[in-house]
Amino acid sequence: MLQDRSSYKLLYSPPVIVAALGYFVDIYDLLLFSIVRKSSLISLGVPEAELFEKGEYLLQTQMFGMLVGGIIWGIMGDKRGRLSVLFGSILLYSLANIANGFVTSVDQYAVLRFIAGVGLAGELGAGITLVSEILPKHLRGYGTAIVAGVGVLGAVAGNFVSKSFDSWQVSYFAGGGMGLLLLIARVSVMESGVFLKVREKEEVSRGNFFQLFTNRKRLVKFLGCIFIGLPIWFTIGILVSFSPEFAKALSITGTITTGDAVMYSYIGLCVGDLGSGIISQLIRSRKKVALTFILMTACLFLLYLFMPIRTATFFYITCFALGVSIGYWALFVTIAAEQFGTNLRSTVATTTPNFIRGTVVPLIWLFKLLRDSIKGHYLPTLGESAAYSKGMIYGALIVGTMTIVIACIALLPIDETFGRDMNFEEET
Numbered sequence: 078m079l080q081d082r083s084s085y086k087l088l089y090s091p092p093v094i095v096a097a098l099g100y101f102v103d104i105y106d107l108l109l110f111s112i113v114r115k116s117s118l119i120s121l122g123v124p125e126a127e128l129f130e131k132g133e134y135l136l137q138t139q140m141f142g143m144l145v146g147g148i149i150w151g152i153m154g155d156k157r158g159r160l161s162v163l164f165g166s167i168l169l170y171s172l173a174n175i176a177n178g179f180v181t182s183v184d185q186y187a188v189l190r191f192i193a194g195v196g197l198a199g200e201l202g203a204g205i206t207l208v209s210e211i212l213p214k215h216l217r218g219y220g221t222a223i224v225a226g227v228g229v230l231g232a233v234a235g236n237f238v239s240k241s242f243d244s245w246q247v248s249y250f251a252g253g254g255m256g257l258l259l260l261i262a263r264v265s266v267m268e269s270g271v272f273l274k275v276r277e278k279e280e281v282s283r284g285n286f287f288q289l290f291t292n293r294k295r296l297v298k299f300l301g302c303i304f305i306g307l308p309i310w311f312t313i314g315i316l317v318s319f320s321p322e323f324a325k326a327l328s329i330t331g332t333i334t335t336g337d338a339v340m341y342s343y344i345g346l347c348v349g350d351l352g353s354g355i356i357s358q359l360i361r362s363r364k365k366v367a368l369t370f371i372l373m374t375a376c377l378f379l380l381y382l383f384m385p386i387r388t389a390t391f392f393y394i395t396c397f398a399l400g401v402s403i404g405y406w407a408l409f410v411t412i413a414a415e416q417f418g419t420n421l422r423s424t425v426a427t428t429t430p431n432f433i434r435g436t437v438v439p440l441i442w443l444f445k446l447l448r449d450s451i452k453g454h455y456l457p458t459l460g461e462s463a464a465y466s467k468g469m470i471y472g473a474l475i476v477g478t479m480t481i482v483i484a485c486i487a488l489l490p491i492d493e494t495f496g497r498d499m500n501f502e503e504e505t
Contacts, residue, residue, distance in 0.1 A: 096204030100228025142194020147431025150199030154423025155284030166199025171256030202427025222354020225407030232343030304487035331389030349404010415494035
């Protein structure tokens with residue numbers, strides 16, 4: 078018992094602290110574009126009528142970079158080690174974000190958002206994998222909750238910094254600078270002992286991405302791990318990122334900014350991440366908690382789209398509540414890490430969150446298609462403004478419902494992994 082109590086000190090060990098701070102900077106940089114989207118594009122000379130379209134394009138470019146980076150960093154994490162990926166990804170996205178402050182055209186912006194996306198893809202998966210492997214199983218859920226809980230506050234910091242300076246470039250410089258400062262902590266962090274043991278086994282294939290597709294059960298689990306996170310990025314990538322446009326469609330009184338919507342939703346996400354991690358430890362189940370939060374998300378996105386009180390205050394309260402409901406993000410990545418053996422763990426834990434982030438691209442495309450189609454249907458009878466509102470609301474309703482149904486189905490074949498020993502390998 079005394080040994081168990083003393084082990085709680087591991088929750089404050091350098092790997093947990095660095096992984097949490099790394100994710101803080103990761104989220105700061107990841108959401109920064111959504112926060113400064115309008116101001117940065119206006120300063121680059123983009124007309125008001127094209128802001129939404131250019132914003133969609135740049136967001137999709139960033140997310141495509143994360144898809145590519147997820148595969149690269151995931152494989153490297155199993156071949157080279159968790160620390161190499163953790164700090165390599167921080168270095169890449171920090172330099173890319175500093176360079177982002179010097180862009181003079183949308184094309185330059187797109188190239189650097191792609192490079193930043195590649196860098197941003199590696200930190201969370203490597204951090205969660207490292208923390209999952211160094212902590213004893215009775216602390217694993219708490220550790221990953223701390224990483225996510227601290228990390229998502231990066232969105233709050235991003236909004237604060239963007240409001241504190243008139244220049245949007247300063248926000249990018251600050252994010253890059255924080256990442257470079259974090260690299261100093263590299264000397265205090267040790268590699269996962271579980272990984273080091275597997276690296277000594279020459280007969281074990283490590284980081285073989287295609288191994289996920291050679292076994293039907295393994296493939297089904299991998300796809301399940303991806304799609305249970307679909308409602309999270311529908312909420313962040315559509316409802317929150319384009320909150321000013323939804324506020325217009327909902328006739329919200331008062332001014333709604335993307336930065337404030339992101340801030341409130343990520344404060345909620347912090348609460349949800351800590352809560353889901355603690356609850357999963359207390360009830361000794363990952364799947365039950367994940368299902369509960371998915372169903373909460375379904376209820377709250379309906380409230381968002383059909384909110385009875387059309388004020389800015391209530392809008393932001395709803396954003397906070399939505400953030401709490403999607404606060405199974407850390408749990409989602411922990412589930413992925415616990416499903417697979419050490420020789421594939423980083424590959425899965427890194428690709429899974431980035432594949433689901435990448436689904437923002439087809440989700441936005443589908444939302445835009447439905448939005449325009451519904452708007453066109455109502456335009457002749459309701460007029461421009463009312464037809465726009467119908468397109469935004471019912472387009473999001475269809476896409477959101479689809480993500481909830483897919484997530485519930487995807488949860489079925491996934492193993493309950495609470496308390497699982499992490500010291501095992503996947504067979505070839």
